[in-house]
Amino acid sequence: MDSNPNEHSTNPLPSSNQLYRPYLPRHERRTSRRSRGGSSYSYNSDPHSQIQRIQFGDIKHSQPLFRDIEWTVKEGERWAVVDGGGGGEKNVLFNTLLGRYRISPHPPPPGGLFPFLTLAGRDPYSDISIVSFGHRSQGGGGGEFYDYSARYGAVQEQDRLTLRQSLFPETIPPPSHLSTNDTNEQLINIPKKEKDEENALFKHLITKMGLESFLDLPMIALSNGQTRRARIIKAILRNPSLLLLDEPLTGLDATTRPLLLSTLRELHDRKSPRVILGLRAQDEVPEWVHGLVYLYSGTAIVGGRDSVLREVEKRLRSSEERTTTTTTTNTLNAEQDPLPSPQLGELLIDMKNIRVQYKDRKVLDGLSWQIKQGERWHLIGENGSGKTTLLSLITGDHPQSYTQTRYAAPSSESSTSTPTTSHLNLFSRPRSRLPTTLLRSAISTFSPELFDAFPRRANMSVWDVVGTGFDGDFVPKGKKGVGSGVGMKVDIGEGVAKGRGEGGCEGAMEGQDEWKEEEQWRVERVWEVLEALGPEAWSGSEDSRRKSTSTSAIPAPGPSPLTKEFAKTSFPSLPISQQRIVLLMRALVGRAPLILLDEVWSGMDERMVRAARGYLRGDLTSGGGGGVGPHQAVVVITHWEEEVPWSRDEDPGVFKRFKLSGGKGFEQTNQTDVLAAPDLPSVVQGMRQICAIASTLLGSAVLSDGVLPSSTSSTAAAAASSPTTTSSTSSALSNVLSSREAVGMYYLTTYMMAVLVVVGASQVLY
Numbered sequence: 001m002d003s004n005p006n007e008h009s010t011n012p013l014p015s016s017n018q019l020y021r022p023y024l025p026r027h028e029r030r031t032s033r034r035s036r037g038g039s040s041y042s043y044n045s046d047p048h049s050q051i052q053r054i055q056f057g058d059i060k061h062s063q064p065l066f067r068d069i070e071w072t073v074k075e076g077e078r079w080a081v082v083d084g085g086g087g088g089e090k091n092v093l094f095n096t097l098l099g100r101y102r103i104s105p106h107p108p109p110p111g112g113l114f115p116f117l118t119l120a121g122r123d124p125y126s127d128i129s130i131v132s133f134g135h136r137s138q139g140g141g142g143g144e145f146y147d148y149s150a151r152y153g154a155v156q157e158q159d160r161l162t163l164r165q166s167l168f169p170e171t172i173p174p175p176s177h178l179s180t181n182d183t184n185e186q187l188i189n190i191p192k193k194e195k196d197e198e199n200a201l202f203k204h205l206i207t208k209m210g211l212e213s214f215l216d217l218p219m220i221a222l223s224n225g226q227t228r229r230a231r232i233i234k235a236i237l238r239n240p241s242l243l244l245l246d247e248p249l250t251g252l253d254a255t256t257r258p259l260l261l262s263t264l265r266e267l268h269d270r271k272s273p274r275v276i277l278g279l280r281a282q283d284e285v286p287e288w289v290h291g292l293v294y295l296y297s298g299t300a301i302v303g304g305r306d307s308v309l310r311e312v313e314k315r316l317r318s319s320e321e322r323t324t325t326t327t328t329t330n331t332l333n334a335e336q337d338p339l340p341s342p343q344l345g346e347l348l349i350d351m352k353n354i355r356v357q358y359k360d361r362k363v364l365d366g367l368s369w370q371i372k373q374g375e376r377w378h379l380i381g382e383n384g385s386g387k388t389t390l391l392s393l394i395t396g397d398h399p400q401s402y403t404q405t406r407y408a409a410p411s412s413e414s415s416t417s418t419p420t421t422s423h424l425n426l427f428s429r430p431r432s433r434l435p436t437t438l439l440r441s442a443i444s445t446f447s448p449e450l451f452d453a454f455p456r457r458a459n460m461s462v463w464d465v466v467g468t469g470f471d472g473d474f475v476p477k478g479k480k481g482v483g484s485g486v487g488m489k490v491d492i493g494e495g496v497a498k499g500r501g502e503g504g505c506e507g508a509m510e511g512q513d514e515w516k517e518e519e520q521w522r523v524e525r526v527w528e529v530l531e532a533l534g535p536e537a538w539s540g541s542e543d544s545r546r547k548s549t550s551t552s553a554i555p556a557p558g559p560s561p562l563t564k565e566f567a568k569t570s571f572p573s574l575p576i577s578q579q580r581i582v583l584l585m586r587a588l589v590g591r592a593p594l595i596l597l598d599e600v601w602s603g604m605d606e607r608m609v610r611a612a613r614g615y616l617r618g619d620l621t622s623g624g625g626g627g628v629g630p631h632q633a634v635v636v637i638t639h640w641e642e643e644v645p646w647s648r649d650e651d652p653g654v655f656k657r658f659k660l661s662g663g664k665g666f667e668q669t670n671q672t673d674v675l676a677a678p679d680l681p682s683v684v685q686g687m688r689q690i691c692a693i694a695s696t697l698l699g700s701a702v703l704s705d706g707v708l709p710s711s712t713s714s715t716a717a718a719a720a721s722s723p724t725t726t727s728s729t730s731s732a733l734s735n736v737l738s739s740r741e742a743v744g745m746y747y748l749t750t751y752m753m754a755v756l757v758v759v760g761a762s763q764v765l766y
C-alpha cells in the first residue's frame with residue numbers, strides 16, 4: 001500500500017524542509033524496520049525523508065501509550081490526526097507534540113522533534129499553540145459545579161470581558177489608578193507595521209466567521225459556535241508557528257464549516273500559522289488534506305489521505321464481519337420481544353409566541369412549539385439562532401422563562417379566564433408554578449454546558465454520576481447512590497408520569513413506604529443502563545468480545561464483571577469520551593418524560609456512538625433494550641443530520657424537525673426542507689416548480705393537506721428516480737425534489753410518455 005502523502009500531485013513539496021525531522025541512531029533505525037511487527041503502519045518511500053519511530057507515554061505509565069509511530073511532516077503538507085479509537089488518543093498525541101508526554105527515544109539535537117523551529121533558534125514549546133474543542137474547556141479540574149446558566153441573567157462584573165477585549169487585551173480600559181491617557185496599548189508599545197497587519201488579518205477573520213456584530217458583547221453571551229469561532233481567531237492572531245486545532249468543526253453549523261476549512265487551508269499555505277487538524281472518526285476529512293494519522297488502539301495508521309481511509313475502511317469491514325454472530329443472535333431476541341414503538345400522548349411542552357431579548361438584541365421573537373409524549377425531535381438552526389436559549393427556557397434555567405405569560409386585553413364580555421397571547425407551559429403548568437427540583441427530575445439533559453459544569457470530585461464513581469440522573473442532582477444522594485426522590489410527580493394530564501417509573505413510584509421519597517420499590521427499580525435501572533452503554537458495548541475487551549460472539553441467546557443474569565468494575569471506577573479519572581457516555585447514561589437512566597440531548601456525540605468514539613444510537617433507537621442489537629420508552633419525548637440538538645438516531649422517513653408523525661431562524665421556529669416537513677435548500681441551480685428550481693404544479697394538477701387526489709402518505713411518497717420517489725420511468729436528468733433531480741415534487745415528476749413523466757406514445761402511434765397509423 002502506498003501511503004506517502006507526496007503522492008498528491010497538487011503538492012510538489014520540497015523534500016529537505018521538514019517540520020519534523022526526527023533522527024534515530026543507526027541501530028534504532030535498523031531495529032525499527034525489522035521489528036515493526038503487525039501493529040504499526042509506516043511510510044518511507046521518499047528517500048529524503050527520515051523515519052521516526054517513537055513510543056510515547058506518560059511518565060506515570062510503565063506501558064507506552066503508543067508504539068511504533070513513524071511520522072514525518074514536511075513543509076507544505078497538510079495533515080490531520082483522526083481519533084479512531086476514542087479514549088482521547090488524539091489528545092495524547094497532541095499533548096506529546098506540546099512536550100507534555102515523553103517520547104522514547106527522544107529525537108536528539110540539534111533538530112529535535114521540530115527541526116524547523118529549533119534550527120531557526122526558536123523554542124518549539126512557546127511557538128506551538130493548541131485549541132481543543134474535544135475536551136473539557138471550563139470549570140477546571142475542581143470538584144465544584146459552576147453555574148452554566150450565568151449567561152442568561154444579568155452579566156456579572158467578572159464576566160464583562162467582551163470579545164474585542166478578549167482578542168485585544170490592550171483595549172481593556174486601564175485600572176482606575178492609571179490616567180485615562182495611559183492606555184495599555186501605549187504601555188505595550190506595539191510596532192505600527194505589525195499592528196496594521198494584525199488588524200487586517202483580524203478584520204478578514206472576523207468578517208469571514210460572521211462575528212462583526214458580536215465584538216462588543218461579553219464573551220459569556222456568545223453561543224457555543226460563536227465562542228468556538230472566537231477561540232480559533234484568537235489563536236490565529238497570536239501567530240504561532242504551528243497551530244494544533246482539535247475538532248474545530250464540532251458544534252459549527254453547516255454554513256460555517258466550509259468557511260472555516262477554507263480559511264485554515266489559506267492560512268496553512270501561507271505558513272501563518274501552519275495548521276494540523278484534529279478530527280473525530282465520524283468527521284469528514286477535508287479534500288485538501290494530504291496526510292492522515294489515524295490513531296487506533298495504541299498505534300497509528302500513517303500515510304496519504306486516501307490510502308489511510310481505504311485501510312481504515314478495510315479494517316472496519318473485517319471487524320464488522322466478526323460481530324455478525326452477535327447481530328444474528330440479538331435479532332432473534334428482537335423477534336421474540338419487539339420493543340413498543342413511540343406512542344404519541346399528552347402535551348409536555350407548550351410554547352406560544354415566546355420572546356427572549358437582551359436590550360435591543362432579539363433572540364427569540366414570537367416562537368411557538370409544542371412537544372408531545374412519544375415525539376422524537378431534531379432541533380436545528382445556525383450558530384446563534386437561539387437553540388440553547390430555547391432549551392434553557394424549557395429547563396427553567398433562563399430567568400425569562402418566568403415572564404413568558406402575557407394576556408390579551410380583557411374583553412367587555414366577562415369571561416372566567418382571559419386567553420393568553422403568549423405562554424410557556426411546562427407539563428401543563430406555567431413555569432412559575434413548577435418547582436425547579438421537580439423540573440430537574442422531569443427533564444433530563446445532556447449538553448456541552450452540563451459536561452463542562454458537572455463537578456469532578458475525586459471520590460465520585462461512575463455509579464454515583466449515573467445515579468444523580470434520577471433527581472437531576474449534581475452530587476450523589478441517597479443510601480444507594482440513586483437519589484432520594486423529589487417527593488412529587490410531574491402531572492402529564494391523562495398519562496400521569498407515564499414514560500418513567502415502570503415499576504418504581506417516582507413520587508416517593510426516602511423514608512416513605514413506596515420508596516423501597518422506587519429504590520429497587522432505580523438500582524436495577526442503573527445496572528441496565530451501565531450494561532447497555534458501558535464498556536461491554538464499546539471496549540472491545542476480551543470479556544466483551546467473548547460475550548458478543550457467544551451463540552447463546554440467553555443473557556447471563558446480573559451485570560457482567562466488566563460492568564461492575566466500571567461502576568466502581570472514579571469518574572474524573574476516565575478519558576473524556578467515557579465521561580461523555582457516562583453523562584449520557586445519567587440523562588437516560590431516570591426515564592424522565594422529556595430528554596434533551598445537545599451535541600451528544602461529540603468526543604465519543606465510533607463504537608460508543610454506535611452503541612448509544614442503537615440504544616436510543618431501541619435496536620436490540622445494542623444491549624437488549626430501549627434507551628427511550630414509548631411515552632418519553634426526546635429532542636436531539638445537532639448540526640449534523642446524520643447524528644440524529646432516527647429518520648423522519650421512518651414515521652413523520654413521530655420523528656420531526658424544528659428549525660430556528662430569525663428568532664422564529666418552524667416545523668420542517670420533507671417538503672419545506674427542500675424548498676429551503678440554498679443555491680439550487682435555477683434549472684432545478686424551474687423543474688421543481690413545474691413538478692409541483694404537475695403534482696397539484698395531476699395528482700392532487702393522493703395528497704392530503706400537502707403531506708404525502710408515506711407509502712405514496714416512497715413509491716413516487718422511487719418511480720421518479722427509476723431509470724426506467726425517468727430520464728437521467730430527472731433521476732439526478734429526484735435527489736433534490738421533495739416528495740410532492742417527486743409525485744409531480746412521476747405524473748409529468750407518465751403524462752409526457754403517454755403523449756409520446758399517442759404521437760408515435762399516430763405517426764405509424766398515418
Ligand SMILES: Nc1ncnc2c1ncn2[C@@H]1O[C@H](COP(=O)(O)OP(=O)(O)OP(=O)(O)O)[C@@H](O)[C@H]1O
Nearest residue numbers: 221222223224225226358383384385386387388389
Ligand atoms: N446575555 C446576552 N446578551 C446578548 N446576547 C446574548 C446573551 N446571551 C445570548 N445572547 C445571544 O443569543 C443568541 C443565541 O444564543 P444561543 O446560545 O441560544 O445560540 P445557539 O443556537 O444555541 O447557537 P450554537 O449553535 O452556536 O450553540 C446568540 O447570538 C448570543 O450571542
